[in-house]
Amino acid sequence: MQDSAAIGMAASVGPCASIPADHMDLIRQVLDRVGDKWSMLVIAVLEGGPMRYTDVQRQIPGIYQRMLTHTLRQLTEDGLITRTAYAEVPPRVEYALAPLGGGLNEIVKQLIGWAADHHDEIRANRSRPGAATSSASRT
Amino acid sequence: MQDSAAIGMAASVGPCASIPADHMDLIRQVLDRVGDKWSMLVIAVLEGGPMRYTDVQRQIPGIYQRMLTHTLRQLTEDGLITRTAYAEVPPRVEYALAPLGGGLNEIVKQLIGWAADHHDEIRANRSRPGAATSSASRT
DNA sequence: CGGAATCCGCGGTGATACTG
DNA sequence: CAGTATCACCGCGGATTCCG
Numbered sequence: 252m253q254d255s256a257a258i259g260m261a262a263s264v265g266p267c268a269s270i271p272a273d274h275m276d277l278i279r280q281v282l283d284r285v286g287d288k289w290s291m292l293v294i295a296v297l298e299g300g301p302m303r304y305t306d307v308q309r310q311i312p313g314i315y316q317r318m319l320t321h322t323l324r325q326l327t328e329d330g331l332i333t334r335t336a337y338a339e340v341p342p343r344v345e346y347a348l349a350p351l352g353g354g355l356n357e358i359v360k361q362l363i364g365w366a367a368d369h370h371d372e373i374r375a376n377r378s379r380p381g382a383a384t385s386s387a388s389r390t
Numbered sequence: 391m392q393d394s395a396a397i398g399m400a401a402s403v404g405p406c407a408s409i410p411a412d413h414m415d416l417i418r419q420v421l422d423r424v425g426d427k428w429s430m431l432v433i434a435v436l437e438g439g440p441m442r443y444t445d446v447q448r449q450i451p452g453i454y455q456r457m458l459t460h461t462l463r464q465l466t467e468d469g470l471i472t473r474t475a476y477a478e479v480p481p482r483v484e485y486a487l488a489p490l491g492g493g494l495n496e497i498v499k500q501l502i503g504w505a506a507d508h509h510d511e512i513r514a515n516r517s518r519p520g521a522a523t524s525s526a527s528r529t
Numbered sequence: 530c531g532g533a534a535t536c537c538g539c540g541g542t543g544a545t546a547c548t549g
Numbered sequence: 550c551a552g553t554a555t556c557a558c559c560g561c562g563g564a565t566t567c568c569g
Contacts, residue, residue, distance in 0.1 A: 270435055270449060274506060278431065279452070281505035281512070286425050292417065296409055304551055310409060315543060320552065327523060330515030334523040342550050351508060358500050365497055366420035367413060369490060376469030384466060384473040443531055454563060459532060481530050
Protein backbone atom coordinates (compact mmCIF):
# COMPACT_ATOMS: atom_id res chain seq x y z
CA MET A 252 0.00 0.00 0.00
CA GLN A 253 2.87 2.33 0.80
CA ASP A 254 2.88 5.80 -0.55
CA SER A 255 4.14 5.20 -4.02
CA ALA A 256 1.13 7.08 -5.21
CA ALA A 257 1.41 9.68 -2.49
CA ILE A 258 4.69 11.04 -3.71
CA GLY A 259 3.36 14.33 -4.85
CA MET A 260 -0.26 15.29 -4.95
CA ALA A 261 -2.17 12.07 -4.44
CA ALA A 262 -5.16 13.38 -2.58
CA SER A 263 -6.27 9.82 -1.97
CA VAL A 264 -5.35 8.50 1.41
CA GLY A 265 -4.78 4.87 2.18
CA PRO A 266 -4.49 3.79 5.80
CA CYS A 267 -3.55 7.30 6.75
CA ALA A 268 -7.18 8.34 6.91
CA SER A 269 -7.57 7.16 10.47
CA ILE A 270 -8.20 10.67 11.64
CA PRO A 271 -10.32 12.84 9.39
CA ALA A 272 -8.18 15.91 10.00
CA ASP A 273 -11.30 17.90 10.74
CA HIS A 274 -11.36 16.05 14.01
CA MET A 275 -7.70 16.65 14.67
CA ASP A 276 -8.35 20.15 15.89
CA LEU A 277 -10.99 19.30 18.43
CA ILE A 278 -9.05 16.32 19.61
CA ARG A 279 -6.12 18.58 20.23
CA GLN A 280 -8.31 20.99 22.13
CA VAL A 281 -9.76 18.35 24.39
CA LEU A 282 -6.44 16.65 24.91
CA ASP A 283 -4.91 19.95 25.86
CA ARG A 284 -7.55 20.19 28.55
CA VAL A 285 -7.92 16.75 30.01
CA GLY A 286 -4.58 15.48 28.83
CA ASP A 287 -2.57 17.61 31.15
CA LYS A 288 -0.94 16.23 34.19
CA TRP A 289 -3.65 16.88 36.74
CA SER A 290 -7.10 17.26 35.18
CA MET A 291 -7.88 13.58 34.90
CA LEU A 292 -6.58 13.04 38.38
CA VAL A 293 -8.87 15.70 39.78
CA ILE A 294 -11.83 14.26 37.92
CA ALA A 295 -11.07 10.79 39.16
CA VAL A 296 -10.72 12.02 42.69
CA LEU A 297 -13.97 13.95 42.50
CA GLU A 298 -15.83 10.83 41.57
CA GLY A 299 -16.50 10.06 45.21
CA GLY A 300 -18.68 13.10 45.53
CA PRO A 301 -18.37 16.78 46.39
CA MET A 302 -15.07 17.63 47.93
CA ARG A 303 -13.46 20.64 49.50
CA TYR A 304 -10.35 22.33 48.28
CA THR A 305 -8.01 20.90 50.86
CA ASP A 306 -9.55 17.48 50.55
CA VAL A 307 -8.74 17.40 46.88
CA GLN A 308 -5.27 18.57 47.69
CA ARG A 309 -4.86 15.82 50.24
CA GLN A 310 -6.10 13.23 47.79
CA ILE A 311 -3.52 14.20 45.22
CA PRO A 312 -0.03 14.04 46.67
CA GLY A 313 2.42 16.22 44.88
CA ILE A 314 0.00 18.81 43.57
CA TYR A 315 0.52 22.35 44.62
CA GLN A 316 -1.91 25.16 45.26
CA ARG A 317 -0.99 26.90 42.08
CA MET A 318 -1.72 23.96 39.84
CA LEU A 319 -4.67 22.78 41.87
CA THR A 320 -6.29 26.19 41.66
CA HIS A 321 -5.46 26.45 38.00
CA THR A 322 -6.77 23.00 37.18
CA LEU A 323 -9.94 23.46 39.18
CA ARG A 324 -10.58 26.76 37.47
CA GLN A 325 -10.01 25.27 34.04
CA LEU A 326 -12.35 22.39 34.70
CA THR A 327 -14.94 24.73 36.15
CA GLU A 328 -14.75 27.01 33.13
CA ASP A 329 -15.20 24.04 30.86
CA GLY A 330 -18.22 22.97 32.84
CA LEU A 331 -16.74 19.64 33.81
CA ILE A 332 -16.96 20.36 37.50
CA THR A 333 -19.00 22.72 39.60
CA ARG A 334 -17.76 25.09 42.23
CA THR A 335 -19.96 25.98 45.15
CA ALA A 336 -18.80 28.61 47.58
CA TYR A 337 -20.51 28.78 50.93
CA ALA A 338 -20.42 32.29 52.36
CA GLU A 339 -19.73 31.09 55.81
CA VAL A 340 -17.38 32.43 58.40
CA PRO A 341 -15.00 29.59 57.82
CA PRO A 342 -14.95 29.74 54.05
CA ARG A 343 -15.99 26.51 52.45
CA VAL A 344 -15.80 25.71 48.79
CA GLU A 345 -16.92 22.44 47.41
CA TYR A 346 -16.09 21.03 44.03
CA ALA A 347 -18.19 18.36 42.43
CA LEU A 348 -18.44 16.55 39.15
CA ALA A 349 -20.79 18.19 36.69
CA PRO A 350 -22.75 15.90 34.37
CA LEU A 351 -20.28 16.66 31.64
CA GLY A 352 -17.37 15.71 33.83
CA GLY A 353 -19.23 12.62 34.92
CA GLY A 354 -19.27 11.38 31.38
CA LEU A 355 -15.59 11.98 31.06
CA ASN A 356 -15.04 10.23 34.33
CA GLU A 357 -16.31 7.02 32.83
CA ILE A 358 -13.51 7.15 30.31
CA VAL A 359 -11.00 8.17 32.93
CA LYS A 360 -12.00 5.19 35.00
CA GLN A 361 -11.38 2.92 32.06
CA LEU A 362 -8.02 4.52 31.56
CA ILE A 363 -7.19 3.96 35.19
CA GLY A 364 -8.37 0.41 34.94
CA TRP A 365 -6.17 -0.11 31.91
CA ALA A 366 -3.29 1.48 33.75
CA ALA A 367 -3.74 -0.80 36.72
CA ASP A 368 -3.94 -3.72 34.35
CA HIS A 369 -0.84 -3.07 32.34
CA HIS A 370 1.42 -0.85 34.38
CA ASP A 371 3.62 -3.76 35.35
CA GLU A 372 3.75 -4.86 31.76
CA ILE A 373 4.81 -1.41 30.70
CA ARG A 374 7.43 -1.26 33.39
CA ALA A 375 8.74 -4.63 32.25
CA ASN A 376 8.99 -3.36 28.70
CA ARG A 377 10.81 -0.26 29.80
CA SER A 378 13.45 -2.39 31.43
CA ARG A 379 14.10 -4.30 28.25
CA PRO A 380 17.34 -3.38 26.51
CA GLY A 381 16.45 -3.92 22.88
CA ALA A 382 13.02 -2.47 23.29
CA ALA A 383 10.49 -3.21 20.59
CA THR A 384 12.74 -2.00 17.81
CA SER A 385 13.26 -4.52 15.08
CA SER A 386 15.37 -4.19 12.00
CA ALA A 387 14.29 -5.64 8.73
CA SER A 388 16.55 -5.93 5.73
CA ARG A 389 14.84 -5.45 2.48
CA THR A 390 16.20 -4.31 -0.84
CA MET B 391 -14.08 2.76 47.98
CA GLN B 392 -15.07 1.61 51.40
CA ASP B 393 -11.69 1.52 53.01
CA SER B 394 -11.48 4.71 55.00
CA ALA B 395 -15.05 5.77 54.78
CA ALA B 396 -15.71 4.52 58.26
CA ILE B 397 -12.57 5.66 59.97
CA GLY B 398 -12.89 9.21 58.73
CA MET B 399 -14.24 12.00 60.86
CA ALA B 400 -17.48 11.53 58.97
CA ALA B 401 -18.12 15.26 59.13
CA SER B 402 -17.65 15.89 55.44
CA VAL B 403 -15.25 13.16 54.49
CA GLY B 404 -17.59 10.49 53.40
CA PRO B 405 -16.85 10.05 49.72
CA CYS B 406 -13.24 11.17 49.86
CA ALA B 407 -11.96 7.64 49.60
CA SER B 408 -12.53 7.44 45.88
CA ILE B 409 -8.94 6.62 45.06
CA PRO B 410 -7.25 4.00 47.24
CA ALA B 411 -3.98 5.94 47.29
CA ASP B 412 -2.08 2.82 46.38
CA HIS B 413 -3.43 3.33 42.90
CA MET B 414 -2.51 6.99 42.86
CA ASP B 415 1.08 6.22 42.09
CA LEU B 416 0.47 4.04 39.07
CA ILE B 417 -2.17 6.38 37.80
CA ARG B 418 0.34 9.17 37.95
CA GLN B 419 2.86 7.06 36.09
CA VAL B 420 0.51 6.16 33.30
CA LEU B 421 -0.83 9.68 33.05
CA ASP B 422 2.69 10.98 32.79
CA ARG B 423 3.11 8.72 29.79
CA VAL B 424 -0.09 8.86 27.85
CA GLY B 425 -1.24 12.12 29.34
CA ASP B 426 1.40 14.18 27.64
CA LYS B 427 0.58 16.35 24.75
CA TRP B 428 1.20 13.96 21.91
CA SER B 429 1.17 10.29 22.95
CA MET B 430 -2.56 9.75 22.63
CA LEU B 431 -2.55 11.55 19.33
CA VAL B 432 0.18 9.31 17.97
CA ILE B 433 -1.64 6.21 19.14
CA ALA B 434 -4.86 7.37 17.58
CA VAL B 435 -3.13 8.14 14.32
CA LEU B 436 -1.39 4.79 14.27
CA GLU B 437 -4.71 3.01 14.42
CA GLY B 438 -4.96 3.04 10.66
CA GLY B 439 -2.02 0.69 10.36
CA PRO B 440 1.75 0.88 10.12
CA MET B 441 2.97 4.30 9.23
CA ARG B 442 6.23 5.93 8.36
CA TYR B 443 7.86 8.67 10.32
CA THR B 444 6.94 11.47 7.97
CA ASP B 445 3.44 10.14 7.55
CA VAL B 446 2.85 10.37 11.25
CA GLN B 447 4.26 13.84 11.19
CA ARG B 448 1.95 14.81 8.38
CA GLN B 449 -1.03 13.37 10.21
CA ILE B 450 -0.35 15.47 13.26
CA PRO B 451 -0.14 19.13 12.36
CA GLY B 452 1.85 21.13 14.82
CA ILE B 453 4.14 18.40 16.05
CA TYR B 454 7.83 18.84 15.53
CA GLN B 455 10.58 16.34 14.93
CA ARG B 456 11.88 16.67 18.41
CA MET B 457 8.62 15.83 20.10
CA LEU B 458 7.63 13.27 17.52
CA THR B 459 10.90 11.42 17.92
CA HIS B 460 10.68 11.70 21.66
CA THR B 461 7.09 10.50 21.80
CA LEU B 462 7.71 7.62 19.41
CA ARG B 463 10.69 6.53 21.43
CA GLN B 464 8.78 6.69 24.68
CA LEU B 465 5.91 4.66 23.30
CA THR B 466 8.33 2.16 21.80
CA GLU B 467 10.16 1.75 25.07
CA ASP B 468 6.88 1.19 26.83
CA GLY B 469 5.96 -1.44 24.30
CA LEU B 470 2.88 0.39 23.12
CA ILE B 471 4.08 0.67 19.58
CA THR B 472 6.64 -1.18 17.49
CA ARG B 473 9.41 0.30 15.43
CA THR B 474 10.61 -1.45 12.31
CA ALA B 475 13.60 -0.05 10.47
CA TYR B 476 14.17 -1.18 6.93
CA ALA B 477 17.84 -1.03 6.00
CA GLU B 478 17.16 0.26 2.58
CA VAL B 479 18.92 2.90 0.58
CA PRO B 480 16.12 5.34 1.21
CA PRO B 481 15.80 4.77 4.94
CA ARG B 482 12.36 3.65 5.91
CA VAL B 483 11.05 3.27 9.42
CA GLU B 484 7.57 2.13 10.13
CA TYR B 485 5.73 2.48 13.38
CA ALA B 486 2.78 0.33 14.25
CA LEU B 487 0.51 -0.28 17.19
CA ALA B 488 1.65 -3.07 19.48
CA PRO B 489 -1.02 -5.21 21.16
CA LEU B 490 -0.53 -3.20 24.31
CA GLY B 491 -1.03 0.05 22.48
CA GLY B 492 -4.02 -1.40 20.72
CA GLY B 493 -5.73 -1.88 24.04
CA LEU B 494 -5.02 1.66 24.99
CA ASN B 495 -6.26 2.81 21.63
CA GLU B 496 -9.72 1.53 22.48
CA ILE B 497 -9.82 3.94 25.37
CA VAL B 498 -8.31 6.72 23.33
CA LYS B 499 -10.99 6.22 20.73
CA GLN B 500 -13.63 6.57 23.40
CA LEU B 501 -11.96 9.72 24.62
CA ILE B 502 -11.92 11.09 21.11
CA GLY B 503 -15.54 10.13 20.68
CA TRP B 504 -16.38 11.91 23.87
CA ALA B 505 -14.40 14.90 22.72
CA ALA B 506 -16.23 15.02 19.42
CA ASP B 507 -19.47 14.67 21.30
CA HIS B 508 -19.00 17.44 23.80
CA HIS B 509 -16.41 19.80 22.44
CA ASP B 510 -19.04 22.31 21.39
CA GLU B 511 -20.65 22.02 24.77
CA ILE B 512 -17.33 22.70 26.43
CA ARG B 513 -16.69 25.64 24.19
CA ALA B 514 -20.11 27.00 25.05
CA ASN B 515 -19.35 26.68 28.72
CA ARG B 516 -16.04 28.42 28.33
CA SER B 517 -17.78 31.40 26.80
CA ARG B 518 -20.12 31.73 29.72
CA PRO B 519 -19.37 34.67 31.97
CA GLY B 520 -20.38 33.34 35.35
CA ALA B 521 -19.05 29.89 34.63
CA ALA B 522 -20.29 27.07 36.80
CA THR B 523 -19.51 28.87 40.01
CA SER B 524 -22.43 29.15 42.32
CA SER B 525 -22.57 30.84 45.66
CA ALA B 526 -24.60 29.47 48.45
CA SER B 527 -25.37 31.46 51.55
CA ARG B 528 -25.53 29.42 54.64
CA THR B 529 -25.03 30.38 58.25
C1' DC C 530 14.12 10.03 4.92
C1' DG C 531 14.80 9.71 9.68
C1' DG C 532 16.69 11.73 13.41
C1' DA C 533 20.20 14.07 16.40
C1' DA C 534 21.98 18.49 18.10
C1' DT C 535 21.12 23.01 19.38
C1' DC C 536 19.06 27.34 21.02
C1' DC C 537 15.48 29.44 23.55
C1' DG C 538 11.13 30.89 25.68
C1' DC C 539 7.19 29.67 28.16
C1' DG C 540 5.08 27.71 31.71
C1' DG C 541 4.92 24.01 35.31
C1' DT C 542 7.23 22.96 39.77
C1' DG C 543 8.16 24.01 44.51
C1' DA C 544 8.38 26.96 48.43
C1' DT C 545 7.10 30.70 51.09
C1' DA C 546 4.53 34.69 52.41
C1' DC C 547 0.34 37.10 52.53
C1' DT C 548 -4.91 38.16 52.29
C1' DG C 549 -10.08 37.67 52.97
C1' DC D 550 -10.04 27.57 54.96
C1' DA D 551 -9.38 29.00 50.37
C1' DG D 552 -7.02 30.99 47.81
C1' DT D 553 -3.57 34.91 45.63
C1' DA D 554 1.31 36.75 44.95
C1' DT D 555 5.90 36.36 44.13
C1' DC D 556 10.19 34.19 42.94
C1' DA D 557 13.90 30.90 41.50
C1' DC D 558 14.53 26.94 39.03
C1' DC D 559 14.29 23.74 35.46
C1' DG D 560 12.40 20.87 32.09
C1' DC D 561 8.98 20.59 28.32
C1' DG D 562 8.19 21.74 24.12
C1' DG D 563 8.65 24.96 19.76
C1' DA D 564 11.67 26.04 16.01
C1' DT D 565 15.87 25.69 13.26
C1' DT D 566 19.91 23.50 11.60
C1' DC D 567 22.77 19.79 10.56
C1' DC D 568 24.03 14.76 9.99
C1' DG D 569 23.90 9.54 8.65
